Amino acid sequence: MSDAGTGSVDRHNATGLPAQLLEEARRELCDDIVLGHGGRAALARYSERFDALLRQILAGATRIEQPFAVVAIGGYGRKQLCLHSDIDLLVLFGGRLGQPEEGLLRTLLHPLWDLGLVVGHQVREIDEFARLEVDNPEFLMALVDARPVAGDLALYRRFEAAFHHAGTHAHVVGALNTLIDNRYALFNSTLYQLEPDVKEAPGALRDLTAMRWIAALTDPSLLRRGPEDLARLDEAEDFLLRVRSILHLETRRNSNTLSHPLQEKAADILGYPGAFPQQRVERLMSDYFRHARIVTRALGWIRKTAPTPVGTNLGQTPDGICFIDTRQAAVQPATWLAAFQAAIDARCDVSDPALAIMRQHAERFRVEDFFPTPAHVAALMRFLRPGAGLYARLSEMHDCGVLGRMFPPFQAITYRVVRDFFHKYTVDEHTLLTIKNLERLATRSSPDRERFSSLLQDLQAPEILVLALLLHDVGKWRDEDHALESVRMAREMFERLGLAQDVRAAVEFLIANHLAMSQVAFRRDTEDPEIVRTFAALVGVEERLRMLCLMTLADVEAVSLETLTPWRAELLWRLFVDTYNHLTLGYGDELIEPNLAASTDLLANRPADLSESEIAHFLAGLPRRYLQLFDGEAIYRHVRLARDINPDEVHLWLEEKGSAWELTVVTLDKPFLFSNISGVLSSFGMDILRGHAMTNPNGLVLDVFQFTDQDRFLALNANARDQIFQVLEEVVSGRATVHARLTGREDSLFHRRPPRVKPVVHCDNQASRRYTILDIIADDALGLLYRISRVISQNGCEIDLVLIATEGHRAIDVFHITKAGAKLSEGDTLELSANLQRMLEGDHEAH
Amino acid sequence: MKLIKSIVRPNKVDEVKDALEKLGISGMTVTEVRGHGKQKGHTAIYRGKEYNVSLLPKMQVEVVVADSAADDAIKAIVQAARTGEIGDGRVFVLPVEQTYRIRTGERDAL
Numbered sequence: 001m002s003d004a005g006t007g008s009v010d011r012h013n014a015t016g017l018p019a020q021l022l023e024e025a026r027r028e029l030c031d032d033i034v035l036g037h038g039g040r041a042a043l044a045r046y047s048e049r050f051d052a053l054l055r056q057i058l059a060g061a062t063r064i065e066q067p068f069a070v071v072a073i074g075g076y077g078r079k080q081l082c083l084h085s086d087i088d089l090l091v092l093f094g095g096r097l098g099q100p101e102e103g104l105l106r107t108l109l110h111p112l113w114d115l116g117l118v119v120g121h122q123v124r125e126i127d128e129f130a131r132l133e134v135d136n137p138e139f140l141m142a143l144v145d146a147r148p149v150a151g152d153l154a155l156y157r158r159f160e161a162a163f164h165h166a167g168t169h170a171h172v173v174g175a176l177n178t179l180i181d182n183r184y185a186l187f188n189s190t191l192y193q194l195e196p197d198v199k200e201a202p203g204a205l206r207d208l209t210a211m212r213w214i215a216a217l218t219d220p221s222l223l224r225r226g227p228e229d230l231a232r233l234d235e236a237e238d239f240l241l242r243v244r245s246i247l248h249l250e251t252r253r254n255s256n257t258l259s260h261p262l263q264e265k266a267a268d269i270l271g272y273p274g275a276f277p278q279q280r281v282e283r284l285m286s287d288y289f290r291h292a293r294i295v296t297r298a299l300g301w302i303r304k305t306a307p308t309p310v311g312t313n314l315g316q317t318p319d320g321i322c323f324i325d326t327r328q329a330a331v332q333p334a335t336w337l338a339a340f341q342a343a344i345d346a347r348c349d350v351s352d353p354a355l356a357i358m359r360q361h362a363e364r365f366r367v368e369d370f371f372p373t374p375a376h377v378a379a380l381m382r383f384l385r386p387g388a389g390l391y392a393r394l395s396e397m398h399d400c401g402v403l404g405r406m407f408p409p410f411q412a413i414t415y416r417v418v419r420d421f422f423h424k425y426t427v428d429e430h431t432l433l434t435i436k437n438l439e440r441l442a443t444r445s446s447p448d449r450e451r452f453s454s455l456l457q458d459l460q461a462p463e464i465l466v467l468a469l470l471l472h473d474v475g476k477w478r479d480e481d482h483a484l485e486s487v488r489m490a491r492e493m494f495e496r497l498g499l500a501q502d503v504r505a506a507v508e509f510l511i512a513n514h515l516a517m518s519q520v521a522f523r524r525d526t527e528d529p530e531i532v533r534t535f536a537a538l539v540g541v542e543e544r545l546r547m548l549c550l551m552t553l554a555d556v557e558a559v560s561l562e563t564l565t566p567w568r569a570e571l572l573w574r575l576f577v578d579t580y581n582h583l584t585l586g587y588g589d590e591l592i593e594p595n596l597a598a599s600t601d602l603l604a605n606r607p608a609d610l611s612e613s614e615i616a617h618f619l620a621g622l623p624r625r626y627l628q629l630f631d632g633e634a635i636y637r638h639v640r641l642a643r644d645i646n647p648d649e650v651h652l653w654l655e656e657k658g659s660a661w662e663l664t665v666v667t668l669d670k671p672f673l674f675s676n677i678s679g680v681l682s683s684f685g686m687d688i689l690r691g692h693a694m695t696n697p698n699g700l701v702l703d704v705f706q707f708t709d710q711d712r713f714l715a716l717n718a719n720a721r722d723q724i725f726q727v728l729e730e731v732v733s734g735r736a737t738v739h740a741r742l743t744g745r746e747d748s749l750f751h752r753r754p755p756r757v758k759p760v761v762h763c764d765n766q767a768s769r770r771y772t773i774l775d776i777i778a779d780d781a782l783g784l785l786y787r788i789s790r791v792i793s794q795n796g797c798e799i800d801l802v803l804i805a806t807e808g809h810r811a812i813d814v815f816h817i818t819k820a821g822a823k824l825s826e827g828d829t830l831e832l833s834a835n836l837q838r839m840l841e842g843d844h845e846a847h
Numbered sequence: 848m849k850l851i852k853s854i855v856r857p858n859k860v861d862e863v864k865d866a867l868e869k870l871g872i873s874g875m876t877v878t879e880v881r882g883h884g885k886q887k888g889h890t891a892i893y894r895g896k897e898y899n900v901s902l903l904p905k906m907q908v909e910v911v912v913a914d915s916a917a918d919d920a921i922k923a924i925v926q927a928a929r930t931g932e933i934g935d936g937r938v939f940v941l942p943v944e945q946t947y948r949i950r951t952g953e954r955d956a957l
């Protein structure tokens with residue numbers, strides 16, 4: 001019998017130790033099978049024998065530099081390798097594949113092929129697991145059973161870490177459910193097959209595997225909690241494997257159909273009693289159906305009950321987001337926010353049991369326990385982005401006592417009643433309602449709020465606004481000066497969170513001034529330019545103005561249902577527009593004066609290498625707005641960059657800022673300078689999002705561009721920075737032209753699809769005393785800034801100040817320009833506007 | 848009796864109220880209204896696009912006073928609401944035929 005089982009080994013080629021090892025392993029397994037014992041234990045032994053065989057083969061391999069691992073996957077990974085099963089392997093490498101790695105693969109695979117084995121091998125570099133192979137679900141499932149056999153264990157652990165996360169798990173479970181449905185369809189969805197396939201049929205081995213996979217990927221406790229006892233499932237599996245082993249032995253191949261003749265054979269080997277073969281077969285098949293029924297019932301329950309994996313220790317059920325392991329959740333408060341985030345992402349609630357766990361344990365934890373690392377703080381900021389469900393989740397958090405533990409200042413206003421004529425809700429609920437109002441602006445655009453919705457869309461970091469709203473009234477636990485008290489309390493919390501300095505500054509500004517805009521809009525004469533000027537000076541830059549405007553709107557609306565009348569909304573909007581125009585159009589007239597009253601702190605805190613006069617000289621004549629745009633560190637850097645600058649030179653600074661890059665250019669003014677610099681960035685595929693360009697009376701130019709590197713040029717090329725710097729130097733000095741560099745990209749730049757927004761060119765000769773102001777709104781496109789500024793320069797105009805903004809798909813650029821040192825004449829304005837309009841509408845002759 | 852209906856700048860309403868209270872007139876109705884007179888709104892430009900704000904937000908203050916007190920009340924309102932610029936508003940004076948108290952149904956003596 002045993003000889004028959006080993007028939008597939010090619011004795012002519014299989015010589016030496018591996019052949020011998022395989023021979024022995026097979027003989028041992030065949031001996032078990034003929035005794036009816038070819039079940040779980042025997043197959044595990046055979047799999048381990050095979051592990052040893054692989055290690056033996058690899059022992060003879062030439063060493064390679066990089067780490068590698070040989071991983072058993074699929075049935076072999078589960079240690080259920082049957083006599084004629086395919087050998088499923090994953091060969092994992094730590095780096096790129098080259099000659100030595102191919103050599104190693106040959107050393108591994110050739111002997112296996114020589115032994116006549118069918119090897120299903122997959123070769124991957126570890127980095128390939130960064131992206132899910134969605135088109136290969138069977139492979140992903142086989143990976144669930146991965147087991148390291150040989151090679152580098154640390155590399156294997158890296159694979160595990162890359163593979164096992166909620167996204168992959170959810171995908172695999174989804175794909176698996178589809179495969180189960182398709183497989184069932186092939187069998188007419190019934191387990192009662194007269195000649196069943198003991199691997200594929202409903203209730204057979206694949207169902208058991210599927211059940212274990214779903215539990216492993218969603219909630220391991222499902223196996224214990226199911227309708228069938230775990231021992232009975234193990235028994236079913238052992239039975240099916242014993243039968244499968246017999247089929248392999250008898251057919252000498254990977255055949256799994258329990259046909260009528262084989263049923264007699266199997267019944268005999270498994271020792272079923274009965275005088276006639278038919279009696280023995282009936283007993284065998286009755287056992288088969290009994291086991292198959294248990295398996296289908298268990299699988300059906302698990303499929304129905306398993307949560308969808310949505311995060312570490314988190315699943316989604318029809319009741320909402322739940323913790324998989326509740327004991328673990330109770331002691332890991334740092335994972336709680338993820339439950340609420342998952343609920344927002346899945347647009348569902350957090351389940352009652354999960355809320356109950358948090359309610360029960362919240363009191364034990366402090367801020368630091370919820371946000372122990374910067375990554376947790378970043379997750380908090382992401383959570384606070386206004387969008388559908390934020391108010392509902394914050395309310396759940398408040399209700400189960402988590403909000404006050406995560407944000408201790410919030411505790412002070414829980415159930416707080418402030419008596420006045422207009423507030424209708426307690427301070428905590430008023431606060432949450434402000435966020436609900438913001439959420440509404442973010443998710444539902446009603447005609448009367450459309451303009452405010454668009455402000456919200458334009459915000460670079462709307463989560464800052466939500467954080468400010470959450471804390472704006474915490475100082476109301478006492479009766480006077482609540483804004484100041486709120487700032488104090490918020491500051492204390494930010495210290496504990498280790499929140500970024502710029503975020504802190506913005507939130508503290510908003511909290512401190514959260515009443516300022518309503519006071520001006522509703523109580524002051526906003527037609528008085530002086531009132532607008534003072535208010536503009538308070539907010540300083542557009543982003544803060546937008547946030548304060550939205551904060552005011554949300555705050556007023558949360559006082560009671562009647563407070564935000566269309567009349568008030570109109571007043572607020574008018575103040576916003578007037579202030580916005582003052583900030584973007586009028587700022588060129590307000591310059592930093594030589595007496596430097598505004599920059600005393602800058603001088604006092606200056607680093608040792610900078611003198612007072614050097615800073616003063618740099619600042620004099622720049623728009624006052626400059627001091628509000630940049631913090632001390634950036635200003636000192638600019639002063640250093642301006643040091644010893646000569647004509648045709650550029651001094652540059654490039655740094656990564658979040659998902660974007662920021663380039664600072666200091667140089668001396670000359671014609672076409674701005675279009676040349678922006679053109680160079682475009683020629684490297686950089687998409688300019690935001691920026692400022694400023695010129696001081698001495699012709700010193702300071703340009704700051706924020707851009708995204710869509711082609712990942714900076715990330716992928718070690719010398720990318722030097723290349724960009726070199727080209728900028730060449731182009732600014734006139735040794736190279738940017739036009740030549742852009743020729744290759746011109747097709748994509750100039751032959752674009754029809755514009756989504758009709759371009760707007762607006763010329764204003766009134767808003768500023770010194771400049772003609774060009775307001776341009778157009779579809780954002782690579783190279784847009786280059787093309788606009790080129791047309792301006794071609795019209796003989798000087799570009800003195802530029803504000804660059806991108807909002808959604810729109811580019812919003814404001815240029816302050818002059819011609820021969822003065823505002824443009826009416827004729828010049830008309831001509832320039834016409835040329836710009838033509839260029840923007842796609843008439844390429846304008847170039 | 849006269850109904851004095853004045854349309855004033857929103858930011859002037861507190862001053863108007865104070866001035867009337869000084870004359871002993873404390874009952875009044877204040878309404879948020881929108882409209883335009885000669886001022887006809889102005890054209891605001893936001894991001895290069897013009898948008899017309901033809902209806903301007905104003906406050907309407909209504910008081911009913913005895914005929915003899917009307918002149919003083921009008922003077923007080925005009926003085927308090929004036930800035931000297933276009934858009935300061937209007938005061939309308941209307942005769943009141945009868946007034947009733949809803950609570951008692953009693954007719955006030957004119």
